[in-house]
Amino acid sequence: MRVSTNWLKDYMKIDLPINELAEKISRTSVEIEGQSQMQGNMKKVVIAKVLTVEPHPDSDHMVITQVDAGEEEPVQIVTGAPNIAEGQTVILAKHGSVIGNGVKIKKGKLRGVRSNGMLCALQEVGLDDKLAPKELEAGIWVFNEDDAKDLKPGDDAFHALGMDDDILETGITPNRADMLSMNGTAFEVAAMLGVPMTLPKFELHEATQKTNETLQVEVPKELATTYGVRVVKNVAVKDSPLWMQKRLWNMGIRPINNIVDITNYLMLMYGQPLHAFDYDKLPSTNLKVRTAQAGEKLVTLDDVERETSAGDILITADNEPLMFAGVMGGASTRVTDQTQTVVLEAAIFEPTSIRHTARDQNLHSEASQRFERGVDESMTLVALDHAAALMAELAGGDVLAEPVIAQSKTISLPVVSITLEYIRHVLGMEITVTEVGDIFDRLQFAYQEDQGEFKVEIPTRRWDISISADLVEEVARMYGYDNLPTTLPVGEMTPGQLTPAQTLIRASRHTLEGLGLNQAMSYVLTTPKKAKHFQLEAGMPVQLNYPMSQDRQQTRSSLLTGLLDDTAYNIAHNQNDVALYEQGRIFIADSDQTQQPREIEHLAGVISGNWHQRSWADAAEAVDFYALKGIVERLLENYKFKQEIKFVPIDRHVEMHPGRTADIFVGEVYVGMVGQIHPLIAKEYKINETFGFELNLDTIIDLKKLKTQYNEVSRYPExxxxxxxxxxxxxxxxxxxxxxxxxxxxxxxxxxxxxxxxxxxxxxxxxxxxxxxxxxxxxxxxxxxxxxxxxxxxxxxxxxxxxxxxx
Incomplete structure (x- = not known):
């Protein structure tokens, strides 16, 4: 998540340089993945006021302007901006300035008329086109009258646009979803700096008309633990004030209009996703949250028609889908310039369903990211009220009284007990009651302490804390990991030892490498067709619900498929002599896939091309069935089975050559196969004549074996x-x-x-x-x-x- 340091300073006083703050956050809390400032190396771009606009004598689309740039004399600028007009407050890149992409602005003549700079759009001063509120073709950036009141000609434009704000890119781990909000980040930074902080405040004034007179809502508890709506009438949809737009584009969100921007702004503040519907576009005033049936149609805000899957959570009216709950709104009820009444929604939806919808629809939005990881339950309805208050303030709306709360979860704060002795034992250091209490105070964790035992009340924003070990981590973080003393572990030392299975697997690798094969490691996931090849055990491959690609849909049922892919890769790169082996697991599920798939340890190998030369004087020999069979025989003989090893010719493996394949038995127990890859299969993989084997290591490990013993070398002749x-x-x-x-x-x-x-x-x-x-x-x-x-x-x-x- 992006963190604006200017915004962060609204919560607390920060005196640290940005580099030191980034390092402290990285050492104490979460990783800082990047640090940036939109201004970068740009310079000499100022605020200007347009004084006059005159036609260009030699152009039908350019004009000659005189602008006040805070200097003694007006600056003459020739521009082709279609939206230029007298009295506007604009952005001026003066002679000698540097703007986006390192472009240098110099004096020059345009159609014979001197121009001493350039009037700019936001994109031209470095704002990404995906974040700019207006398209580049719309013309230069013009500050509205309210924003222009606080600006004067000659002011630094980058400061006015917030582009000198230092932005930190935090890498949020799944357990720290509280830091997907400015409020949560502020709690964390204030605690690590040891400074007081204040949360934003607002005042909400309600009209006399009640919300339930205009809207009814039905929400099953299993789909949303909290769900509330407010209605705001008589809104004027327009551009947001500059202070809000600056915060949005610095946080990586494009400003749209004041209503939509308010929902995004408060999502960033509270970590609580919100959504605004156009009330007049609702099919009915009866909203219902329900699960979708497969195949229902819905056009989302990105103007893509999508089909629902069973289990998606929908917001509906008259059974018509309006949006994917917690993921993305629908185009049919979007807020536009004509919107007059807004329905504002705040909820906590069931996270598993949100994750399912986001993956199924490939819609990983800012909202879905937060619902999947967790939302502060105590702030949901607060964020709803705050959004309504801002709509009244910035859009002139009338907030109807008493929101409709369809679901509301009773919140009881968990209490975790921990002792000073336990903290000292885990951290290996002496720490006092006062020091621990100070850390809990900085974290704003309420607690009671009695003779070294702390009973700590965990706030709802920190749902990652549930046991005493979590509190030890909090103490260690805030105390400073680099301040903890270095201590040696205390305990009885025991020698490490391999299990019999590990010993056999390691010996197998050594044997095959000694016989000239190189170890390979292949993907566990493959295509549905390849997943069924070379199966030794009956069963079905495991199908992934959300595969990464078409080539990674199912789990492998054999190691040979991956080895053949590796062989094909080598041959494609002119390495025709291939000798590879792999040891790993295959996955087999029952036909109905209701039980946990079986994971079975296998060992497989392939050889292709020419076999090793014993010396430079020997001609290379093409590999054949007997070369590979000899390798397998040596491997199996090393296991020292009590029962006899048998190779039985067969033709039942359709992927193997029917006349050059054998099943392998130890006694009467089937352990694998060896043979030539069927020429048709070899053609599919685009490989030469290739031979392969595969063994079930789990079966081999369980078979009875002779104890290894030394036989003295005979002193008598053979x-x-x-x-x-x-x-x-x-x-x-x-x-x-x-x-x-x-x-x-x-x-x-x-x-x-x-x-x-x-x-x-x-x-x-x-x-x-x-x-x-x-x-x-x-x-x-x-x-x-x-x-x-x-x-x-x-x-x-x-x-x-x-x-x-x-x-």
Missing amino acids: ISRDIAVLVNKELDAATLQKTIVQASGRYLEKVELFDVYTGMNVGSDQKSLAYTLTFVDRENTLTDDVVTGAVEAITNTLEETYNAEIR
């Missing part, structure tokens, strides 16, 4: 034998290898498949598999007779089981 077996083409190598291990006896150390042959001298329904068998005895020297017996046992078993032919 003996290797090669065998080649001719078998049916449909028999997979893994099944055959398993049979070899079972038939080998106790000395077989390793089985390695080194050749697969089909073709000449082999039947069309057969294949030849060649293995290297390595035997070792860890206690004695192994003899040829023992190895020969083991090989014979293996070959006999293969012949009997698979009708294999030993070659």
Whole structure:
């Protein structure tokens, strides 16, 4: 929120330079995100009075003026402003001045006539076009007669326009919604400076006619805890006085007219949004607050026709929607120059519904921001009365008596107890009862103290305070964080330790990185189409109600989708050799999405392009299914499962190649899959031939594992034998290898498949598999007779089981 220091000085005396004030607020309260002054580097711009206006002899749209700029002689200015007239008080940029965007003004001739400066519009002296009350095409800025009374020729125009006001941009955190108002900010600044402050006062004079004679209101309590309206008759809609316009544009709000400006001005003052309806444009005098049905039509003040969603809160008359409550008014009842009677509304609406409407309609207004974060309940009807009083003062209106209060919440101030001992313990310092009491006094918190125990009454503006720890924070802030002593924590030291799950996850990362994969971190949110790809578990992706973009609508059901996006990004940037892994959570919801979604830890990886070269002399090898399967096997072997790891060929994953994909089981428990990404899916992602795997880490963590133990390296030599077996083409190598291990006896150390042959001298329904068998005895020297017996046992078993032919 923008904070005007000139406005802040209406509440209290401030002697600090602006830089010191900004630093103090930043250290004590909220962050200062920026500091600015509209005047900037502009100079030599003054107030002037137009004395004469004469036609230009050589132009049909320019005129020659003589203006009083507070100097001995009038200044001649040639201008093409369409609204120039004698007697006006205007803005003059003299010769040698600097105005908006660093433009320098010099003497010159326009169509042969000398001009000694320039008469300016607000935009030309640095006011943003979004904040200027008049369009640039309307001409120069002319002060109205009432404002001109306080100005004289030669006065500094920037001071007259409030453009020399120092503006602080505060970063309001969600817990400090009280500082979304000048009143709340003033309470805070006065407390930190330790100076007294006064709140603005007003006098309200009412007519004899009562409000309920012109208007009836129906408001359900669940939609608005407080709701009040006033009616102001006989208003004259015109420009606001300059003092109000200055405050509005310095706070980032464009002045519109005196009625609308009053509602915005008091919203900035109290933090209480207000709204004004044109009474004569209401479909009926019966206002009703209700929830919307989906699909109702409403044109808002930005002249956009919008459709309501179920749950939006509407202000209606004769069931016709007039505005989105707490978000934005409707165009049909807007206040215009013809408005004579105003209905003024102040309320506290249900914040969840306001947040829903603001997001659904993409209407994040100043009002919705305040309703979402919280409004001071004790000031709602005060702000209503203050606005009515200003409309009587600035618009000449007659305020009808006794506002209609449809809902009014009974306010009881909470009391929080805290002891001096507790404050000392938390802050780690000695602080006295007097010091704590002084801080509560500065914060204007009423309290009672008895032998070091404080019972503190929390004002309604500080709904962020509810427990004793909150009060400790208030004491620490006002005492000064930099004044607190540095102390070491007291307590028993305990060594940190990873859980078994954390240990396994960390070991998995180390293994994959050791095998040449790099870690990636992908977005959790994706498109609805990608969210359904590569699912290991049955269920539905989680749909976001308010997605950030079309590409971030649902939660991922697999890590592979993000890794393929990363692969595509690398390939698009000419990095064709990709080896990535990711460890993270996927999200699965039940079909009706009534239960909390399940979060499941997964581990996935992809490889594409060429595999690593062992040295400069080796040619790079294209990755294939077996390269990735080897990586997965090594990873799974490191887990030391008690049960056997099995790879089962399948074709059920539609996003995977049906002939190059396998499900992975540990015993009978399904833990994941490995294989080639289907060529059609690879084409969608615009990637080359790519292989991927995905594992359910939660399942893997729960499986029983062997204890890691050390096996001494054998001191005796190994003996290797090669065998080649001719078998049916449909028999997979893994099944055959398993049979070899079972038939080998106790000395077989390793089985390695080194050749697969089909073709000449082999039947069309057969294949030849060649293995290297390595035997070792860890206690004695192994003899040829023992190895020969083991090989014979293996070959006999293969012949009997698979009708294999030993070659």
